[in-house]
Amino acid sequence: MKRLMKHLVLALTVAILFTSCAKQPTQELNNAKAAIDAVVAEKGDVYAPDDLKKLNDDLQAANDEITAQSKKFFKKYGKAKEMLVKLVTDADAVKALIPARIEEAKNNALTAQNEAKAAVDEAKALLEKAPKGKGTKADIEAMKADLGAAETALAEIQTALDAQDYFGAKDKAVSIKDKAAAISEQVKQAIEKVKGKR
Amino acid sequence: MHRTRLTAALVAALFAFGCRTGPPVPPEAKQAFELELRLWRAGASVYAAEAYGGFRERLKAAQTGLERESAKLGWFRDHQKAGAEFRAVLALGADILARVEAQKKAKADSFGAEAEFLARRIIELQEITLRLNEKGEARRSLALAELAMAEVQTLNDKAAFETIPGKLVSVRGMIGRSEAALAAFLERYLDPAQVKMWKSWVGRTIEDSKRAGTTAFVVNKIERTMTVFRAGKPVRSFDVGLGMNGFSDKLHSGDNATPEGLYKIIKKIPNSQFYKALLINYPNEEDRARFERARKNGSLDSRTGIGGLIEIHGGGKDTLTRGCIGLEDTDMDVVFNLATVGTPVTIVGALETDHPILAAVKKRLE
Numbered sequence: 001m002k003r004l005m006k007h008l009v010l011a012l013t014v015a016i017l018f019t020s021c022a023k024q025p026t027q028e029l030n031n032a033k034a035a036i037d038a039v040v041a042e043k044g045d046v047y048a049p050d051d052l053k054k055l056n057d058d059l060q061a062a063n064d065e066i067t068a069q070s071k072k073f074f075k076k077y078g079k080a081k082e083m084l085v086k087l088v089t090d091a092d093a094v095k096a097l098i099p100a101r102i103e104e105a106k107n108n109a110l111t112a113q114n115e116a117k118a119a120v121d122e123a124k125a126l127l128e129k130a131p132k133g134k135g136t137k138a139d140i141e142a143m144k145a146d147l148g149a150a151e152t153a154l155a156e157i158q159t160a161l162d163a164q165d166y167f168g169a170k171d172k173a174v175s176i177k178d179k180a181a182a183i184s185e186q187v188k189q190a191i192e193k194v195k196g197k198r
Numbered sequence: 199m200h201r202t203r204l205t206a207a208l209v210a211a212l213f214a215f216g217c218r219t220g221p222p223v224p225p226e227a228k229q230a231f232e233l234e235l236r237l238w239r240a241g242a243s244v245y246a247a248e249a250y251g252g253f254r255e256r257l258k259a260a261q262t263g264l265e266r267e268s269a270k271l272g273w274f275r276d277h278q279k280a281g282a283e284f285r286a287v288l289a290l291g292a293d294i295l296a297r298v299e300a301q302k303k304a305k306a307d308s309f310g311a312e313a314e315f316l317a318r319r320i321i322e323l324q325e326i327t328l329r330l331n332e333k334g335e336a337r338r339s340l341a342l343a344e345l346a347m348a349e350v351q352t353l354n355d356k357a358a359f360e361t362i363p364g365k366l367v368s369v370r371g372m373i374g375r376s377e378a379a380l381a382a383f384l385e386r387y388l389d390p391a392q393v394k395m396w397k398s399w400v401g402r403t404i405e406d407s408k409r410a411g412t413t414a415f416v417v418n419k420i421e422r423t424m425t426v427f428r429a430g431k432p433v434r435s436f437d438v439g440l441g442m443n444g445f446s447d448k449l450h451s452g453d454n455a456t457p458e459g460l461y462k463i464i465k466k467i468p469n470s471q472f473y474k475a476l477l478i479n480y481p482n483e484e485d486r487a488r489f490e491r492a493r494k495n496g497s498l499d500s501r502t503g504i505g506g507l508i509e510i511h512g513g514g515k516d517t518l519t520r521g522c523i524g525l526e527d528t529d530m531d532v533v534f535n536l537a538t539v540g541t542p543v544t545i546v547g548a549l550e551t552d553h554p555i556l557a558a559v560k561k562r563l564e
């Protein structure tokens with residue numbers, strides 16, 4: 001009887017050790033969340049949306065694993081810990097990728113800005129060649145006004161660049177470039193028309 | 199001997215249960231996860247949040263089932279159930295994706311309708327500014343609106359719908375500024391009292407032409423036409439060009455405005471810089487009186503002159519002048535032959551307040 005009691009106490013102690021002493025990986029979970037927050041802070045939602053989604057999915061999977069283990073009698077958080085540690089590594093890797101992607105977006109925006117400026121300058125130069133004053137065609141005057149607006153809008157590209165909205169800056173630059181190119185084409189046609197009339 | 203048999207049995211068991219790799223993982227598993235990413239990229243979490251959540255749950259359950267099955271020894275592993283579950287997940291995902299795409303298309307169409315309406319309004323107002331040679335705020339705002347519309351198109355192509363409404367509001371604002379500028383530009387044309395006065399001038403000119411059986415010219419600025427009346431009846435009409443600031447009433451030299459009033463031809467010039475020309479008697483007495491009033495009230499500099507040498511001339515109807523009325527050379531030939539010194543030339547802004555241009559300007563967005 002005494003021996004049986006001894007065994008029972010031992011079994012109970014082992015059981016308590018297994019069930020109560022397996023602590024949830026709170027620190028690892030916090031580290032993983034902080035690593036994802038750092039990716040978001042680096043504009044991961046803009047420059048690495050797919051990667052950020054994967055990180056969030058992995059975090060969810062780790063959370064699910066923790067929840068599943070917490071419901072078990074014999075809790076084993078080893079797998080969850082591994083997932084969370086890997087998640088921190090992955091998040092750090094994504095974070096490290098972002099500056100290059102930002103740089104690429106910035107360069108694309110700057111290139112588009114330069115192209116827009118060049119297109120506006122070309123249209124301006126062409127308009128200089130267009131007839132001036134009395135005898136000027138009304139559409140040339142209208143084009144000058146349009147180009148003036150496009151030139152004003154060039155400043156908006158810089159505003160977007162300053163706000164680090166590189167995709168927005170590029171979109172603006174492309175629309176200005178297209179407008180200026182269309183004006184250049186119209187000016188050429190107008191000049192040809194005038195030449196033809198002489 | 200007994201130990202040898204046991205070892206042989208163990209080795210045989212290892213071969214039997216351990217070396218069999220079992221069936222491959224169903225390819226639908228990978229496809230389902232790829233579809234999940236496609237759904238997310240398509241914006242399923244926004245456009246079909248509940249269904250997408252359900253899809254993810256089901257995907258997770260299928261994956262758990264697959265993992266459970268994969269944990270078994272090769273001989274006992276059967277992925278048929280997991281494969282069927284992943285196929286069901288794929289079908290569900292495809293259905294959600296179709297719904298998301300349909301919703302996005304509906305959204306794009308709704309923005310498209312609004313964008314199309316605004317684009318049409320921009321074109322309508324651009325044509326008006328071109329016709330009126332308005333190259334100030336109205337034209338500038340339209341050019342900016344056009345640029346913003348190009349950005350809307352780009353955003354639409356990228357399905358970045360969340361930023362489109364804000365852009366469209368700003369486009370509306372730009373169009374509104376253009377409309378306001380045009381309304382200010384055409385203030386006199388929209389004033390019924392002013393139009394009534396112009397009509398009375400034309401009525402008097404036609405009446406005089408009828409009574410005396412003579413020729414008279416009536417220039418209508420908003421129509422950009424010059425109508426020839428003979429014995430009170432319109433016999434010919436020509437398209438004309440006006441001054442660079444032609445829709446204003448001429449007040450002083452250098453304003454590039456085309457005068458409004460009752461004038462007459464004072465000289466016929468057969469060889470002009472602009473083909474042929476008919477000089478009119480601007481400034482007349484009323485012009486002089488108005489000019490003096492402007493000088494007295496300080497709205498005009500004392501060094502500013504009243505201007506002159508306003509002609510009806512050739513050179514083309516789509517050219518801009520410094521206030522003269524331009525015609526195509528072939529039309530000028532006709533007009534020149536019809537005109538004599540003393541032929542009345544009445545120049546007015548408009549003869550109706552509901553002229554299509556004025557109606558289009560009155561038709562504001564807001």
